[in-house]
Amino acid sequence: MSGEHPREVDPVTGYDTTGHDWNGIRELNTPFPRFVLWILAATVVYSVVAWILLPAWPTGRDYTRGLLGLDQGAAAVAGLQALDGERQGWLDHFDPADFAALSADTALLDVAMPAAARLFGDNCAACHGAGGVGGPGFPVLADATWLWGGDPETVAETIRVGINADHPDTRVAQMPTFEWLTRDERLALADWVATLREGTAAADAPAATLFADNCAACHGEAAEGNMMNGAPSLIDRAVIYGQDPATIAETLRHGRQGVMPTWSGRLSEAEINLLALYVTRLGEGGQ
Protein backbone atom coordinates (compact mmCIF):
# COMPACT_ATOMS: atom_id res chain seq x y z
CA MET A 1 0.00 0.00 0.00
CA SER A 2 2.75 2.46 0.81
CA GLY A 3 5.00 3.88 -1.78
CA GLU A 4 2.57 3.08 -4.55
CA HIS A 5 0.70 6.31 -4.18
CA PRO A 6 1.82 8.99 -6.47
CA ARG A 7 3.55 11.78 -4.53
CA GLU A 8 1.16 14.57 -3.88
CA VAL A 9 2.75 17.85 -2.98
CA ASP A 10 0.74 20.54 -1.22
CA PRO A 11 1.12 23.65 -3.32
CA VAL A 12 0.95 26.10 -0.37
CA THR A 13 3.58 24.63 1.96
CA GLY A 14 5.55 22.52 -0.48
CA TYR A 15 5.27 19.50 1.85
CA ASP A 16 4.11 16.01 0.88
CA THR A 17 0.65 14.91 1.90
CA THR A 18 0.06 11.52 3.48
CA GLY A 19 -1.72 10.37 0.38
CA HIS A 20 -4.93 9.57 2.21
CA ASP A 21 -8.18 11.19 1.41
CA TRP A 22 -10.81 11.61 4.17
CA ASN A 23 -13.94 12.81 2.45
CA GLY A 24 -11.96 15.27 0.46
CA ILE A 25 -9.65 16.34 3.25
CA ARG A 26 -5.99 15.55 2.87
CA GLU A 27 -3.41 15.62 5.62
CA LEU A 28 -0.02 17.25 5.35
CA ASN A 29 2.95 15.03 6.09
CA THR A 30 5.03 17.75 7.72
CA PRO A 31 8.55 16.44 8.41
CA PHE A 32 9.78 16.36 12.00
CA PRO A 33 11.94 19.45 12.59
CA ARG A 34 15.61 18.63 12.10
CA PHE A 35 16.89 20.48 15.17
CA VAL A 36 14.54 18.54 17.45
CA LEU A 37 15.93 15.34 15.99
CA TRP A 38 19.43 16.58 16.80
CA ILE A 39 18.39 17.35 20.35
CA LEU A 40 16.94 13.85 20.65
CA ALA A 41 20.18 12.36 19.39
CA ALA A 42 22.15 14.55 21.80
CA THR A 43 20.11 13.36 24.81
CA VAL A 44 20.77 9.76 23.82
CA VAL A 45 24.49 10.46 23.57
CA TYR A 46 24.37 12.30 26.93
CA SER A 47 22.67 9.37 28.63
CA VAL A 48 25.41 7.01 27.45
CA VAL A 49 28.09 9.38 28.74
CA ALA A 50 26.18 9.74 32.02
CA TRP A 51 25.99 5.96 32.46
CA ILE A 52 29.74 5.84 32.26
CA LEU A 53 30.49 8.82 34.48
CA LEU A 54 27.73 8.72 37.11
CA PRO A 55 26.17 6.07 39.36
CA ALA A 56 23.68 4.34 37.06
CA TRP A 57 22.91 0.67 36.72
CA PRO A 58 21.76 -1.54 39.56
CA THR A 59 23.65 -4.80 39.78
CA GLY A 60 21.78 -6.73 42.44
CA ARG A 61 23.22 -5.67 45.77
CA ASP A 62 25.34 -2.95 44.27
CA TYR A 63 25.26 -0.49 41.41
CA THR A 64 27.73 0.82 38.85
CA ARG A 65 29.46 3.71 40.54
CA GLY A 66 30.60 5.63 37.47
CA LEU A 67 34.06 6.94 36.68
CA LEU A 68 33.56 10.18 38.62
CA GLY A 69 32.74 8.25 41.80
CA LEU A 70 30.11 10.80 42.87
CA ASP A 71 28.08 10.11 46.02
CA GLN A 72 25.24 12.49 46.86
CA GLY A 73 25.30 11.76 50.59
CA ALA A 74 29.03 12.35 50.82
CA ALA A 75 28.69 15.49 48.71
CA ALA A 76 26.02 16.83 51.06
CA VAL A 77 28.13 16.12 54.12
CA ALA A 78 31.10 17.79 52.44
CA GLY A 79 28.86 20.76 51.65
CA LEU A 80 27.82 20.92 55.30
CA GLN A 81 31.44 20.82 56.39
CA ALA A 82 32.17 23.69 54.02
CA LEU A 83 29.28 25.61 55.60
CA ASP A 84 30.64 24.81 59.05
CA GLY A 85 34.07 25.91 57.90
CA GLU A 86 32.70 29.30 56.89
CA ARG A 87 30.97 29.67 60.25
CA GLN A 88 33.86 28.43 62.33
CA GLY A 89 35.55 31.81 62.18
CA TRP A 90 32.90 33.29 64.46
CA LEU A 91 30.94 30.31 65.83
CA ASP A 92 34.05 28.93 67.52
CA HIS A 93 33.94 31.92 69.87
CA PHE A 94 30.72 30.56 71.31
CA ASP A 95 32.14 27.30 72.65
CA PRO A 96 33.30 27.88 75.28
CA ALA A 97 31.57 31.24 75.48
CA ASP A 98 32.83 34.28 77.34
CA PHE A 99 29.60 36.25 77.13
CA ALA A 100 31.02 39.52 78.45
CA ALA A 101 33.69 39.56 75.75
CA LEU A 102 31.23 38.43 73.08
CA SER A 103 28.73 41.18 73.89
CA ALA A 104 31.45 43.78 73.43
CA ASP A 105 32.62 42.47 70.07
CA THR A 106 30.30 44.36 67.71
CA ALA A 107 31.98 43.07 64.55
CA LEU A 108 31.33 39.52 65.70
CA LEU A 109 27.75 40.32 66.71
CA ASP A 110 27.04 41.77 63.27
CA VAL A 111 27.69 38.34 61.79
CA ALA A 112 26.40 36.20 64.62
CA MET A 113 23.06 37.83 65.47
CA PRO A 114 21.45 37.43 62.01
CA ALA A 115 22.46 33.76 62.12
CA ALA A 116 20.99 33.50 65.61
CA ALA A 117 17.74 35.06 64.40
CA ARG A 118 17.46 32.38 61.73
CA LEU A 119 18.17 29.63 64.26
CA PHE A 120 15.55 31.12 66.58
CA GLY A 121 13.03 31.20 63.73
CA ASP A 122 13.60 27.54 62.86
CA ASN A 123 13.52 26.21 66.42
CA CYS A 124 12.00 28.58 68.95
CA ALA A 125 9.55 30.93 67.21
CA ALA A 126 6.82 28.28 66.90
CA CYS A 127 6.36 28.54 70.68
CA HIS A 128 7.91 31.83 71.78
CA GLY A 129 6.66 33.76 68.75
CA ALA A 130 8.64 35.68 66.16
CA GLY A 131 11.28 37.71 67.96
CA GLY A 132 10.32 36.11 71.31
CA VAL A 133 7.04 38.00 71.78
CA GLY A 134 5.51 35.00 73.56
CA GLY A 135 1.90 33.86 73.74
CA PRO A 136 -0.47 32.11 76.15
CA GLY A 137 1.54 29.31 77.80
CA PHE A 138 4.81 30.44 76.27
CA PRO A 139 6.69 33.17 78.12
CA VAL A 140 7.85 36.36 76.45
CA LEU A 141 11.61 36.26 75.94
CA ALA A 142 11.88 39.81 74.65
CA ASP A 143 11.49 41.40 78.08
CA ALA A 144 13.51 41.85 81.23
CA THR A 145 11.59 39.45 83.50
CA TRP A 146 12.70 35.88 83.83
CA LEU A 147 11.56 32.63 85.40
CA TRP A 148 15.01 31.19 85.85
CA GLY A 149 17.33 34.12 85.30
CA GLY A 150 18.29 36.35 82.44
CA ASP A 151 22.06 36.27 82.31
CA PRO A 152 23.36 34.43 79.25
CA GLU A 153 24.86 31.57 81.27
CA THR A 154 21.53 30.82 82.97
CA VAL A 155 19.57 31.15 79.75
CA ALA A 156 22.02 28.80 78.02
CA GLU A 157 21.44 26.27 80.81
CA THR A 158 17.65 26.60 80.40
CA ILE A 159 17.97 25.95 76.66
CA ARG A 160 20.34 23.06 77.26
CA VAL A 161 18.32 21.09 79.84
CA GLY A 162 14.82 22.42 79.21
CA ILE A 163 12.04 22.81 81.78
CA ASN A 164 10.07 19.71 82.86
CA ALA A 165 11.79 18.18 79.84
CA ASP A 166 13.20 14.88 78.77
CA HIS A 167 16.70 15.57 80.12
CA PRO A 168 18.29 14.06 83.24
CA ASP A 169 19.17 17.52 84.64
CA THR A 170 16.04 19.28 83.45
CA ARG A 171 14.76 22.26 85.39
CA VAL A 172 11.57 21.33 87.23
CA ALA A 173 8.73 23.83 87.54
CA GLN A 174 5.58 22.48 89.11
CA MET A 175 2.62 24.49 90.11
CA PRO A 176 0.56 21.98 92.14
CA THR A 177 -3.18 21.72 91.83
CA PHE A 178 -5.22 23.34 94.58
CA GLU A 179 -8.33 21.39 93.83
CA TRP A 180 -8.55 20.51 97.53
CA LEU A 181 -9.39 24.12 98.39
CA THR A 182 -13.09 24.85 98.13
CA ARG A 183 -14.27 26.46 94.93
CA ASP A 184 -15.08 29.67 96.78
CA GLU A 185 -11.63 29.77 98.34
CA ARG A 186 -10.03 29.29 94.94
CA LEU A 187 -12.12 32.02 93.34
CA ALA A 188 -11.45 34.44 96.19
CA LEU A 189 -7.75 33.66 95.99
CA ALA A 190 -7.76 34.11 92.22
CA ASP A 191 -9.44 37.51 92.55
CA TRP A 192 -6.95 38.52 95.20
CA VAL A 193 -3.88 37.34 93.24
CA ALA A 194 -5.15 39.20 90.18
CA THR A 195 -4.99 42.46 92.12
CA LEU A 196 -1.43 41.86 93.35
CA ARG A 197 0.13 43.46 90.31
CA GLU A 198 -2.01 46.57 90.79
CA GLY A 199 -0.74 46.83 94.35
CA THR A 200 -4.37 47.00 95.57
CA ALA A 201 -4.50 43.59 97.26
CA ALA A 202 -5.75 43.88 100.81
CA ALA A 203 -3.23 42.49 103.27
CA ASP A 204 -5.93 41.50 105.79
CA ALA A 205 -8.19 39.62 103.35
CA PRO A 206 -8.78 35.91 104.06
CA ALA A 207 -7.15 35.23 100.70
CA ALA A 208 -3.94 36.80 101.98
CA THR A 209 -3.78 34.18 104.70
CA LEU A 210 -4.47 31.45 102.16
CA PHE A 211 -1.63 32.83 100.09
CA ALA A 212 0.80 33.00 102.98
CA ASP A 213 -0.04 29.43 103.98
CA ASN A 214 -0.07 27.78 100.58
CA CYS A 215 1.72 29.85 98.02
CA ALA A 216 4.43 31.93 99.64
CA ALA A 217 6.77 28.96 100.03
CA CYS A 218 7.23 28.87 96.28
CA HIS A 219 6.18 32.29 95.03
CA GLY A 220 7.75 34.23 97.92
CA GLU A 221 6.25 36.20 100.84
CA ALA A 222 5.53 39.18 98.63
CA ALA A 223 4.69 37.00 95.57
CA GLU A 224 7.89 38.27 94.00
CA GLY A 225 8.67 34.87 92.49
CA ASN A 226 11.60 32.55 92.94
CA MET A 227 14.17 31.79 90.30
CA MET A 228 15.33 28.68 92.15
CA ASN A 229 12.11 26.76 91.47
CA GLY A 230 10.75 28.64 88.46
CA ALA A 231 7.75 30.02 90.34
CA PRO A 232 6.93 33.25 88.52
CA SER A 233 6.52 36.61 90.15
CA LEU A 234 2.83 37.41 90.50
CA ILE A 235 3.36 41.12 90.99
CA ASP A 236 4.87 42.11 87.65
CA ARG A 237 3.32 42.43 84.20
CA ALA A 238 4.93 39.30 82.77
CA VAL A 239 2.73 36.21 82.62
CA ILE A 240 2.95 32.68 81.31
CA TYR A 241 -0.71 31.76 81.22
CA GLY A 242 -2.54 34.89 82.26
CA GLN A 243 -3.11 37.00 85.34
CA ASP A 244 -6.85 37.57 85.02
CA PRO A 245 -9.07 35.95 87.71
CA ALA A 246 -10.50 33.30 85.35
CA THR A 247 -7.09 32.08 84.16
CA ILE A 248 -5.68 32.11 87.68
CA ALA A 249 -8.67 30.07 88.89
CA GLU A 250 -7.91 27.61 86.10
CA THR A 251 -4.25 27.50 87.17
CA LEU A 252 -5.28 26.80 90.77
CA ARG A 253 -7.77 24.12 89.83
CA HIS A 254 -5.56 22.02 87.53
CA GLY A 255 -2.04 23.12 88.37
CA ARG A 256 0.50 23.92 85.67
CA GLN A 257 3.62 22.29 84.36
CA GLY A 258 4.76 24.08 81.24
CA VAL A 259 7.27 22.13 79.22
CA MET A 260 10.20 23.71 77.45
CA PRO A 261 11.99 21.01 75.39
CA THR A 262 15.68 20.27 75.85
CA TRP A 263 17.86 21.33 72.93
CA SER A 264 21.16 19.66 73.77
CA GLY A 265 20.53 16.78 71.33
CA ARG A 266 19.32 18.98 68.49
CA LEU A 267 21.64 21.99 68.69
CA SER A 268 25.38 22.17 69.26
CA GLU A 269 26.84 23.74 72.39
CA ALA A 270 27.99 26.73 70.35
CA GLU A 271 24.52 27.17 68.85
CA ILE A 272 22.94 27.03 72.31
CA ASN A 273 25.30 29.73 73.58
CA LEU A 274 24.64 31.77 70.45
CA LEU A 275 20.89 31.57 71.09
CA ALA A 276 21.37 32.42 74.77
CA LEU A 277 23.14 35.63 73.85
CA TYR A 278 20.50 36.38 71.22
CA VAL A 279 17.66 35.82 73.70
CA THR A 280 19.18 38.04 76.39
CA ARG A 281 19.67 40.81 73.85
CA LEU A 282 16.03 40.63 72.65
CA GLY A 283 14.87 42.58 75.69
CA GLU A 284 17.44 45.29 75.15
CA GLY A 285 16.18 46.02 71.66
CA GLY A 286 19.54 44.82 70.32
CA GLN A 287 18.46 42.56 67.44
Place this chain on the structure above:
Amino acid sequence: MPLRLHYNLEKLSMGLVVGIIVAASIGGIVEIAPLFTIDETVAVPEDLRPHTPLELAGREIYMREGCYACHSQMIRSLADEIDRYGPYSRAGESAFDHPMLWGSKRTGPDLARVGGKYTDAWHVRHLIDPRAVVPASIMPSYPWLTRPLETGLLGEQLATLARLGVPYDADMVGQAAADALSQSRPDSAGAPDVQARYGEGVALRAFDGDPSRLTEMDAVVAYLQSLGTLTNVAHAEARQ
Protein backbone atom coordinates in the same frame (compact mmCIF):
# COMPACT_ATOMS: atom_id res chain seq x y z
CA MET B 1 17.17 5.76 6.76
CA PRO B 2 15.82 5.06 10.28
CA LEU B 3 13.27 7.75 9.65
CA ARG B 4 12.12 5.88 6.56
CA LEU B 5 11.78 2.71 8.67
CA HIS B 6 9.62 4.55 11.17
CA TYR B 7 7.57 6.04 8.36
CA ASN B 8 6.73 2.60 7.08
CA LEU B 9 6.16 1.13 10.56
CA GLU B 10 3.61 3.81 11.31
CA LYS B 11 1.45 2.48 8.54
CA LEU B 12 1.40 -1.12 9.87
CA SER B 13 -0.98 -0.99 12.80
CA MET B 14 0.12 -4.33 14.26
CA GLY B 15 3.77 -3.53 13.74
CA LEU B 16 3.27 -0.18 15.43
CA VAL B 17 1.56 -1.84 18.41
CA VAL B 18 4.45 -4.28 18.82
CA GLY B 19 6.93 -1.41 18.54
CA ILE B 20 5.12 0.58 21.23
CA ILE B 21 5.02 -2.42 23.56
CA VAL B 22 8.73 -3.04 23.12
CA ALA B 23 9.64 0.60 23.73
CA ALA B 24 7.34 0.98 26.76
CA SER B 25 8.55 -2.23 28.37
CA ILE B 26 12.16 -1.14 28.18
CA GLY B 27 11.18 1.98 30.10
CA GLY B 28 9.16 -0.12 32.53
CA ILE B 29 11.86 -2.70 33.15
CA VAL B 30 14.49 -0.07 33.81
CA GLU B 31 12.24 1.41 36.50
CA ILE B 32 10.84 -1.79 37.98
CA ALA B 33 13.76 -4.24 37.85
CA PRO B 34 15.79 -2.57 40.63
CA LEU B 35 12.82 -3.02 42.97
CA PHE B 36 13.25 -6.80 42.82
CA THR B 37 16.52 -6.43 44.69
CA ILE B 38 15.23 -3.84 47.15
CA ASP B 39 15.51 -6.25 50.07
CA GLU B 40 19.22 -6.49 49.46
CA THR B 41 19.85 -2.82 48.69
CA VAL B 42 17.95 -1.30 51.61
CA ALA B 43 19.45 -2.52 54.87
CA VAL B 44 16.92 -2.54 57.71
CA PRO B 45 18.66 -0.87 60.68
CA GLU B 46 19.09 -3.25 63.59
CA ASP B 47 17.60 -0.88 66.14
CA LEU B 48 14.58 0.05 63.98
CA ARG B 49 11.33 -0.49 65.88
CA PRO B 50 7.93 -0.64 64.23
CA HIS B 51 5.28 1.94 65.10
CA THR B 52 3.13 1.18 68.12
CA PRO B 53 -0.60 0.69 67.38
CA LEU B 54 -1.36 4.21 68.65
CA GLU B 55 1.32 5.75 66.42
CA LEU B 56 0.08 3.67 63.52
CA ALA B 57 -3.44 4.97 64.06
CA GLY B 58 -1.97 8.48 63.98
CA ARG B 59 -0.22 7.65 60.75
CA GLU B 60 -3.54 6.60 59.22
CA ILE B 61 -5.09 9.90 60.28
CA TYR B 62 -2.07 11.74 58.89
CA MET B 63 -2.81 10.08 55.55
CA ARG B 64 -6.57 10.58 55.84
CA GLU B 65 -6.17 14.31 56.46
CA GLY B 66 -3.67 14.67 53.63
CA CYS B 67 -0.90 16.13 55.77
CA TYR B 68 1.56 14.68 53.25
CA ALA B 69 0.30 17.14 50.66
CA CYS B 70 2.10 19.92 52.51
CA HIS B 71 4.71 18.06 54.57
CA SER B 72 7.50 15.81 53.35
CA GLN B 73 9.14 13.27 55.62
CA MET B 74 12.41 13.13 53.79
CA ILE B 75 15.42 15.28 54.52
CA ARG B 76 17.22 15.53 51.22
CA SER B 77 20.95 14.96 50.93
CA LEU B 78 21.70 18.65 50.55
CA ALA B 79 23.91 20.65 52.88
CA ASP B 80 21.32 23.29 53.82
CA GLU B 81 18.68 20.66 54.60
CA ILE B 82 21.04 18.75 56.90
CA ASP B 83 21.90 22.05 58.53
CA ARG B 84 18.26 22.82 59.28
CA TYR B 85 16.63 19.43 59.87
CA GLY B 86 19.46 17.06 60.91
CA PRO B 87 21.06 14.06 59.16
CA TYR B 88 19.53 13.34 55.74
CA SER B 89 16.95 10.54 55.64
CA ARG B 90 18.20 7.00 55.07
CA ALA B 91 16.05 4.56 53.08
CA GLY B 92 16.24 2.05 55.94
CA GLU B 93 14.55 4.49 58.31
CA SER B 94 11.24 3.94 56.54
CA ALA B 95 11.74 0.22 55.86
CA PHE B 96 8.63 -0.59 57.92
CA ASP B 97 6.47 2.14 56.39
CA HIS B 98 3.78 0.88 54.02
CA PRO B 99 3.27 3.11 52.20
CA MET B 100 6.20 5.43 52.86
CA LEU B 101 5.30 9.10 53.26
CA TRP B 102 8.47 10.73 51.98
CA GLY B 103 6.59 13.18 49.79
CA SER B 104 8.21 15.81 47.66
CA LYS B 105 6.08 18.91 48.08
CA ARG B 106 6.66 21.20 51.01
CA THR B 107 4.25 23.94 51.88
CA GLY B 108 5.18 23.42 55.53
CA PRO B 109 8.48 22.20 56.94
CA ASP B 110 9.83 18.66 56.67
CA LEU B 111 8.63 16.45 59.53
CA ALA B 112 11.07 13.53 59.29
CA ARG B 113 12.76 14.46 62.59
CA VAL B 114 10.08 16.55 64.28
CA GLY B 115 9.69 14.04 67.16
CA GLY B 116 10.70 15.71 70.44
CA LYS B 117 11.15 19.12 68.87
CA TYR B 118 7.93 20.48 70.32
CA THR B 119 5.79 19.52 73.29
CA ASP B 120 2.56 17.55 73.15
CA ALA B 121 0.65 20.61 74.34
CA TRP B 122 2.07 22.66 71.48
CA HIS B 123 1.06 20.05 68.90
CA VAL B 124 -2.46 19.87 70.31
CA ARG B 125 -2.91 23.62 70.13
CA HIS B 126 -1.24 23.84 66.75
CA LEU B 127 -3.45 21.14 65.23
CA ILE B 128 -6.66 22.60 66.65
CA ASP B 129 -5.74 26.06 65.41
CA PRO B 130 -2.27 26.66 63.94
CA ARG B 131 -2.73 30.41 64.20
CA ALA B 132 -3.07 30.19 67.96
CA VAL B 133 0.66 29.53 68.18
CA VAL B 134 2.06 30.61 64.79
CA PRO B 135 0.08 33.73 63.85
CA ALA B 136 1.23 33.75 60.22
CA SER B 137 0.60 30.04 59.61
CA ILE B 138 -1.33 28.95 56.52
CA MET B 139 -1.81 25.40 57.79
CA PRO B 140 -5.46 24.33 58.01
CA SER B 141 -7.10 23.75 61.43
CA TYR B 142 -8.02 20.21 62.44
CA PRO B 143 -10.38 20.79 65.39
CA TRP B 144 -12.25 17.51 64.81
CA LEU B 145 -9.20 15.49 65.87
CA THR B 146 -10.49 15.72 69.44
CA ARG B 147 -13.09 13.04 68.66
CA PRO B 148 -12.67 9.49 70.05
CA LEU B 149 -10.23 7.20 68.30
CA GLU B 150 -11.62 4.14 66.53
CA THR B 151 -9.33 1.21 67.47
CA GLY B 152 -11.38 -1.75 66.21
CA LEU B 153 -9.34 -2.31 63.05
CA LEU B 154 -5.88 -1.87 64.54
CA GLY B 155 -5.28 -5.59 65.09
CA GLU B 156 -6.07 -6.41 61.48
CA GLN B 157 -3.93 -3.54 60.33
CA LEU B 158 -0.95 -4.86 62.27
CA ALA B 159 -1.60 -8.33 60.85
CA THR B 160 -1.60 -6.91 57.34
CA LEU B 161 1.67 -5.08 57.92
CA ALA B 162 3.15 -8.25 59.45
CA ARG B 163 2.48 -10.01 56.17
CA LEU B 164 4.43 -7.26 54.41
CA GLY B 165 7.42 -8.00 56.62
CA VAL B 166 6.97 -5.60 59.53
CA PRO B 167 8.00 -7.53 62.68
CA TYR B 168 4.67 -7.52 64.52
CA ASP B 169 4.26 -10.79 66.42
CA ALA B 170 1.01 -12.54 67.35
CA ASP B 171 1.06 -10.90 70.77
CA MET B 172 1.31 -7.41 69.30
CA VAL B 173 -1.49 -8.13 66.84
CA GLY B 174 -3.75 -9.56 69.54
CA GLN B 175 -3.16 -6.69 71.96
CA ALA B 176 -3.20 -3.88 69.39
CA ALA B 177 -6.33 -2.11 70.57
CA ALA B 178 -5.43 -2.55 74.24
CA ASP B 179 -1.89 -1.26 73.63
CA ALA B 180 -3.24 1.83 71.87
CA LEU B 181 -5.27 2.66 74.95
CA SER B 182 -2.47 1.83 77.41
CA GLN B 183 0.09 3.99 75.66
CA SER B 184 -2.06 7.05 76.31
CA ARG B 185 -2.51 6.06 79.98
CA PRO B 186 0.92 5.93 81.60
CA ASP B 187 -0.58 4.87 84.93
CA SER B 188 -2.63 1.99 83.56
CA ALA B 189 -1.73 -1.64 84.20
CA GLY B 190 -1.06 -2.28 80.50
CA ALA B 191 1.39 0.59 80.04
CA PRO B 192 4.56 -1.37 80.93
CA ASP B 193 3.51 -4.05 78.42
CA VAL B 194 3.63 -1.50 75.61
CA GLN B 195 7.26 -0.72 76.43
CA ALA B 196 8.01 -4.42 76.86
CA ARG B 197 6.67 -5.10 73.39
CA TYR B 198 7.91 -2.05 71.50
CA GLY B 199 10.96 -0.90 73.43
CA GLU B 200 11.98 1.45 76.22
CA GLY B 201 12.06 4.37 73.80
CA VAL B 202 8.28 4.36 73.40
CA ALA B 203 6.66 7.40 75.02
CA LEU B 204 3.81 6.64 77.42
CA ARG B 205 1.79 9.80 77.87
CA ALA B 206 -1.65 11.30 77.62
CA PHE B 207 -0.63 12.99 74.41
CA ASP B 208 -3.73 15.18 74.23
CA GLY B 209 -3.35 16.11 77.89
CA ASP B 210 -6.37 14.11 79.06
CA PRO B 211 -5.75 10.49 80.14
CA SER B 212 -9.47 9.81 80.53
CA ARG B 213 -10.17 9.79 76.77
CA LEU B 214 -8.46 8.18 73.80
CA THR B 215 -8.80 10.59 70.90
CA GLU B 216 -7.55 10.92 67.35
CA MET B 217 -5.43 13.74 68.74
CA ASP B 218 -3.63 11.25 71.02
CA ALA B 219 -2.82 9.16 67.96
CA VAL B 220 -1.62 11.99 65.71
CA VAL B 221 0.55 13.58 68.41
CA ALA B 222 2.00 10.17 69.40
CA TYR B 223 2.83 9.64 65.73
CA LEU B 224 4.40 13.10 65.28
CA GLN B 225 6.48 12.65 68.46
CA SER B 226 7.77 9.30 67.13
CA LEU B 227 9.01 10.72 63.83
CA GLY B 228 12.77 10.37 63.57
CA THR B 229 13.03 8.44 66.84
CA LEU B 230 12.43 4.88 65.61
CA THR B 231 16.09 4.25 64.87
CA ASN B 232 19.31 6.04 65.57
CA VAL B 233 20.97 4.91 62.33
CA ALA B 234 21.09 8.31 60.62
CA HIS B 235 22.64 10.04 63.63
CA ALA B 236 25.12 7.19 64.10
CA GLU B 237 26.18 7.31 60.45
CA ALA B 238 26.41 11.08 60.51
CA ARG B 239 28.79 10.96 63.46
CA GLN B 240 31.22 8.65 61.68
